[in-house]
Amino acid sequence: MGSVLTAFSACENADNSFPDYEGGTSVYFAYQYPVRTIVLGNDEVVNNSLDREHKCEIYSTMGGSYGGRNITIDIAVDNSLCDNLFFENDSPVLPMPSNYYKLAGNKIDYKGQHWGCVEVQLTDAFFADEKALENNYVIPIVMKSQTGADRILTGKPLVEGESPVRTNSIYWDVLPMDYVLYCVKYINPWHASYLRRGTDNITESGKTSTIKRHGATVEKDEICNVTTRSLKTCHFPVSTKLADGSSITCNLLLTFDEENRCSITSDTEGITASGKGHFEPKGEKKAWGNKDRDALYLDYTINYGIKQVATKDTLVLQTRGTNKMELFTPKYIAK
Structure with missing residues (x-):
């Protein structure tokens, strides 16, 4: 009898709606420095159908809400995010040339979900560049504004009132998460x-x-x-x-x-x-x-x-x- 009641209680809880986090709903990029490898051959581990169309998607997410939201984020490419940045091997972090890719738009729409994305179409020029084989090029994107959420996670500077460079971590008490340097490279179908x-x-x-x-x-x-x-x-x-x-x-x-x-x-x-x-x-x-x-x-x-x-x-x-x-x-x- 107890097990039946427990199961009934669990079903009841599953149907309940829960209040959102009292601090409100925040939007952000989960990772600031991800690396995306475009896989041009068939892959049995992950679905790479987009890859074989020379495409990828850049995602942002949200926190503070149990359910999804109809959130829209205005985004922009900001090549200055790469200024003074270097990879672990001391090579410079390079903004991807504008003729190497095209964003599907300048907004990320969540459409009632916990996340949203913007699609990227890579051009033949990207695949013709030897630097596209290794960590060299990034697509630098920053959130400019949003509707449908309470805030963008813009971080907290060590010195109140200052606006330090986002990518220079030593000047931040809480690191900003309103940007992403999306590194893209590729492997061909036989790799x-x-x-x-x-x-x-x-x-x-x-x-x-x-x-x-x-x-x-x-x-x-x-x-x-x-x-x-x-x-x-x-x-x-x-x-x-x-x-x-x-x-x-x-x-x-x-x-x-x-x-x-x-x-x-x-x-x-x-x-x-x-x-x-x-x-x-x-x-x-x-x-x-x-x-x-x-x-x-x-x-x-x-x-x-x-x-x-x-x-x-x-x-x-x-x-x-x-x-x-x-x-x-x-x-x-x-x-």
Whole structure:
């Protein structure tokens, strides 16, 4: 009987409406320095349909209310937010050039929800810039005004009445949350960690040999990385051991066409390579985890000088590494 009453009470509570926080409803950006990676290949971990349209969304949220609100926030791009800011590696935080993107509007509408967003359309110019491969460009947005809430979280300066630079934290008692420096970069459709297996036909010092690389299962195969070099090219490092026990690495350059076929050359001075390959979505049936997986099929020869290796590889996609959140922590260095 007691359990029935408890369940009834729980249902009753679920239907109750609760008062909002007495301090009122606040709007803000949850993170000031998020990093958004545009993933151009199919992703089984997250829904990246927007990414493949070269789009993303910048969200703001609210606090102090149990229910959603019809809130509208006026926003503006403010490139001065990047002034005197540097990434952890000491490179400058750069405002994304205006011809690299277009905002869908200058407002964020919550539409009765706890959050709202503005859509960003990235242009071909963004994807043509090598700096778009790493943390370099941010879209700097600030909240200008709002309707439907009680306040914007503009922070509290250490010295009352002053208006310090938002991004210089040492002058703030409570940090402002009315802005975001939305860092955007991308990875191309072939960028991923793969499970590698295959065959190497080796010629060294006049002797030939064959090595087969196969784990007991696909999951036990060697893990390798194919990384974005540009929108249509990737790097794939391949290493081999020489007779003296030392290792040498060739950075293969994979150049893809519109049909997912690639040519293979060397991007390492003093080493030559040639070959071809192709990428096949879901090409490896029930490869691991009882699911079909994307695959790269490569056929290439590397001439290391004193050693030549003819290789046939099957690379089964393991992960695109998108199941984690990334933030950056900028440094403010006054000039």
